[in-house]
Amino acid sequence: MRFNLVTKDAASKARAGAIITDHGTIDTPIFMPVGTVATVKGVHQRELEQDINPDIILGNTYHLYLRPQTEILEKAGGLHKFMNWDRNILTDSGGYQVYSLSANRKIKEEGVKFKSHIDGSFHMFTPERVMEIQRTIGADIIMAFDECTPYPCDYNYAKRSMHMTHRWLDRCISHLEKTPVKYGYDQAFFPIVQGSTYKDLRKQSAEYIANSGAVGNAIGGLSVGEPAEEMYAMTEIVTEILPEDKPRYLMGVGTPINILENIALGVDMFDCVMPTRNGRNGTLFTQHGTINIKNKKWEDDFSPLDPDGTTWVDAAYSKAYVRHLFTVSEALGRQIGTLHNLGFYMWLVREARKHIIAGDFYTWKEKMVKQMDKRL
Amino acid sequence: MRFNLVTKDAASKARAGAIITDHGTIDTPIFMPVGTVATVKGVHQRELEQDINPDIILGNTYHLYLRPQTEILEKAGGLHKFMNWDRNILTDSGGYQVYSLSANRKIKEEGVKFKSHIDGSFHMFTPERVMEIQRTIGADIIMAFDECTPYPCDYNYAKRSMHMTHRWLDRCISHLEKTPVKYGYDQAFFPIVQGSTYKDLRKQSAEYIANSGAVGNAIGGLSVGEPAEEMYAMTEIVTEILPEDKPRYLMGVGTPINILENIALGVDMFDCVMPTRNGRNGTLFTQHGTINIKNKKWEDDFSPLDPDGTTWVDAAYSKAYVRHLFTVSEALGRQIGTLHNLGFYMWLVREARKHIIAGDFYTWKEKMVKQMDKRL
Ligand SMILES: [Zn+2]
Ligand SMILES: [Zn+2]
Numbered sequence: 001m002r003f004n005l006v007t008k009d010a011a012s013k014a015r016a017g018a019i020i021t022d023h024g025t026i027d028t029p030i031f032m033p034v035g036t037v038a039t040v041k042g043v044h045q046r047e048l049e050q051d052i053n054p055d056i057i058l059g060n061t062y063h064l065y066l067r068p069q070t071e072i073l074e075k076a077g078g079l080h081k082f083m084n085w086d087r088n089i090l091t092d093s094g095g096y097q098v099y100s101l102s103a104n105r106k107i108k109e110e111g112v113k114f115k116s117h118i119d120g121s122f123h124m125f126t127p128e129r130v131m132e133i134q135r136t137i138g139a140d141i142i143m144a145f146d147e148c149t150p151y152p153c154d155y156n157y158a159k160r161s162m163h164m165t166h167r168w169l170d171r172c173i174s175h176l177e178k179t180p181v182k183y184g185y186d187q188a189f190f191p192i193v194q195g196s197t198y199k200d201l202r203k204q205s206a207e208y209i210a211n212s213g214a215v216g217n218a219i220g221g222l223s224v225g226e227p228a229e230e231m232y233a234m235t236e237i238v239t240e241i242l243p244e245d246k247p248r249y250l251m252g253v254g255t256p257i258n259i260l261e262n263i264a265l266g267v268d269m270f271d272c273v274m275p276t277r278n279g280r281n282g283t284l285f286t287q288h289g290t291i292n293i294k295n296k297k298w299e300d301d302f303s304p305l306d307p308d309g310t311t312w313v314d315a316a317y318s319k320a321y322v323r324h325l326f327t328v329s330e331a332l333g334r335q336i337g338t339l340h341n342l343g344f345y346m347w348l349v350r351e352a353r354k355h356i357i358a359g360d361f362y363t364w365k366e367k368m369v370k371q372m373d374k375r376l
Numbered sequence: 377m378r379f380n381l382v383t384k385d386a387a388s389k390a391r392a393g394a395i396i397t398d399h400g401t402i403d404t405p406i407f408m409p410v411g412t413v414a415t416v417k418g419v420h421q422r423e424l425e426q427d428i429n430p431d432i433i434l435g436n437t438y439h440l441y442l443r444p445q446t447e448i449l450e451k452a453g454g455l456h457k458f459m460n461w462d463r464n465i466l467t468d469s470g471g472y473q474v475y476s477l478s479a480n481r482k483i484k485e486e487g488v489k490f491k492s493h494i495d496g497s498f499h500m501f502t503p504e505r506v507m508e509i510q511r512t513i514g515a516d517i518i519m520a521f522d523e524c525t526p527y528p529c530d531y532n533y534a535k536r537s538m539h540m541t542h543r544w545l546d547r548c549i550s551h552l553e554k555t556p557v558k559y560g561y562d563q564a565f566f567p568i569v570q571g572s573t574y575k576d577l578r579k580q581s582a583e584y585i586a587n588s589g590a591v592g593n594a595i596g597g598l599s600v601g602e603p604a605e606e607m608y609a610m611t612e613i614v615t616e617i618l619p620e621d622k623p624r625y626l627m628g629v630g631t632p633i634n635i636l637e638n639i640a641l642g643v644d645m646f647d648c649v650m651p652t653r654n655g656r657n658g659t660l661f662t663q664h665g666t667i668n669i670k671n672k673k674w675e676d677d678f679s680p681l682d683p684d685g686t687t688w689v690d691a692a693y694s695k696a697y698v699r700h701l702f703t704v705s706e707a708l709g710r711q712i713g714t715l716h717n718l719g720f721y722m723w724l725v726r727e728a729r730k731h732i733i734a735g736d737f738y739t740w741k742e743k744m745v746k747q748m749d750k751r752l
Contacts, residue, residue: 037700037704037706038697038700038701039701039706039708041706042707042708043708044689044692044708044711044712045692045693046688046692063704067700067703067704068675068696068703072675072696072700075676075678076676076678076694076696076697081678082678082694082696082697082700083697084692084693084694084697299444299448300448300451300452302452302457302458312422313420316420316422316460317421318452318458318460320444320448320452320458321414321452321458321459321460324413324414324443324444324448324458325414325415327443327444328413328443330413330415330417331417331418331710331711332415332417332418332419332420334707335418335420335707335711336420
């Protein structure tokens with residue numbers, strides 16, 4: 001994996017770049033649609049490729065490990081072949097999902113023992129095991145096994161957890177060195193900064209992660225319920241420390257506004273279930289604010305779903321029609337909401353990139369943040 | 377509406393034809409995908425147009441009347457505009473759905489009083505009211521309001537019901553004459569033959585319907601649980617009587633085999649929820665039999681979903697992948713199953729048409745019926 005820094009914005013820390021892997025080039029900043037269990041919910045791979053057109057999507061190790069299971073993915077020749085997606089894939093480490101199991105998992109120095117949400121069976125994720133699983137899944141970018149602390153988090157817990165995440169990182173790195181790739185193409189490994197919402201811990205963790213010498217770095221443990229201002233404060237501290245010549249990935253973020261603000265703070269990569277999950281619930285993001293398409297006010301509004309939208313669904317379907325589909329709980333409504341939102345997120349990060357390159361990112365960002373902060 | 381009879385098969389009663397309406401030409405025999413409530417479940421209008429490519433789809437008056445309601449459809453300028461579908465639409469009369477409400481409806485000479493399955497509110501469908509509703513929905517082909525008898529059905533009940541259906545037909549016709557079209561294009565009206573599984577009643581009803589002088593005729597009350605042989609026997613009696621120079625529509629039929637057998641008996645038009653409903657349940661129809669894609673045997677079968685399939689999903693996705701999607705209950709599995717089945721049904725009727733025109737329909741039909749009668 002290589003990273004070319006194309007442009008740096010003068011008025012902010014925003015950057016435009018390009019990540020080059022064996023599955024192609026990823027123009028940054030990028031948003032990665034979430035394809036949890038080998039599918040971006042309700043979206044055909046053809047639509048993803050031709051209409052949404054991301055350079056990279058994300059898969060969840062926890063979900064893929066449980067179903068279809070790594071054995072099937074290995075027989076298929078990896079996740080790309082299994083799901084017929086020839087562009088880049090990033091897999092998370094499963095850490096986040098495992099911690100979400102709360103009562104059904106136990107964290108120790110060795111790793112995390114957890115109970116499957118599918119059949120109640122017991123499993124153990126260790127840094128070593130998770131590296132092996134990610135080798136078998138075969139994503140282009142794979143993530144360190146970390147502990148994602150909740151918000152709020154006691155200082156001492158956050159500190160102990162951060163240090164364990166650092167020790168786990170060392171175990172991930174040394175085990176990866178012993179574990180060859182399986183499908184002939186390279187896999188880039190990203191470590192993860194933790195430290196909850198404590199500035200000194202975030203600084204310490206960022207330094208540890210920066211020193212690991214990875215080809216890209218991630219920021220975890222944010223967008224877990226903290227106020228946006230705290231998220232931005234943490235991002236700012238961390239991006240000051242993470243190397244400039246490597247991509248920075250802010251995990252699980254966020255709203256369109258969160259994304260623009262974090263781009264301004266030097267983040268290059270994002271993923272979030274928000275466009276897909278909210279799209280399935282009828283919440284549509286647009287340049288001029290958020291629409292709840294289920295509202296009765298759209299009942300006889302036969303204007304295009306989003307007149308400013310760049311995805312074909314925005315012009316092909318009316319607000320009244322999509323409102324009707326949600327009223328009658330039809331799958332097509334969820335499909336349209338998902339395509340609209342993913343299309344909007346991709347437009348947003350591409351437009352950000354254009355403005356970074358054009359040199360007017362900051363003023364554009366300020367205008368967009370104001371404009372999008374509305375309920376229509 | 378015009379109907380051109382293109383070819384008659386020598387070895388059977390199969391015909392190839394073309395129905396011409398203000399929304400284009402419908403090549404017959406045709407299968408009409410069911411778009412219950414202004415959407416073919418899980419299928420984008422773009423996919424329907426470009427991938428499935430039917431000349432006509434079906435909408436359900438009962439469902440559309442309840443939601444979005446005729447008032448919204450009228451404001452939209454009719455169903456075509458509301459759902460952005462510019463080809464032909466046929467609406468049923470709501471009769472079938474209303475009778476399915478069993479405990480929640482009361483049939484009288486005047487019409488049917490029923491309780492909405494949505495909110496329990498009471499409504500009344502009469503022949504006159506249903507003609508008005510169908511004028512407002514604005515389909516290209518609209519259906520008479522009839523009583524669809526269950527199977528089995530007492531002879532005396534079937535006889536009384538048939539005569540009421542005939543009286544209702546007269547009311548439909550005379551009310552339609554007083555009710556102008558709303559959107560500038562023509563609406564063809566089809567009466568419906570009833571008579572349960574009684575040959576004399578079917579004959580009597582077919583004669584009454586034939587005499588009504590409609591531009592096309594339908595056969596109702598079949599595919600309600602009777603053995604296939606009884607269905608074919610009834611179709612045969614009826615198509616002997618219905619005029620040859622007008623299209624014949626067999627309502628709610630059926631399996632791929634049912635469709636071929638009924639084409640051989642002189643039927644031109646079909647609709648059924650089977651391809652869409654079964655597709656959502658993981659039952660896939662193919663040239664070589666039926667696949668339950670949920671079976672464990674497909675778990676590591678990475679071959680194309682249907683090597684003989686003509687829809688893009690058949691080559692783009694593997695059996696193992698689609699099996700996985702059903703195992704994890706992902707929407708994409710239901711979307712793929714639906715597209716595959718609709719694509720197969722359309723292929724089947726188009727292929728039937730080609731063979732009718734080529735003159736070898738009967739031998740082809742016999743081969744296909746044998747070939748498709750398997751579980752893979
Ligand atoms: Zn999120
Ligand atoms: Zn049926």
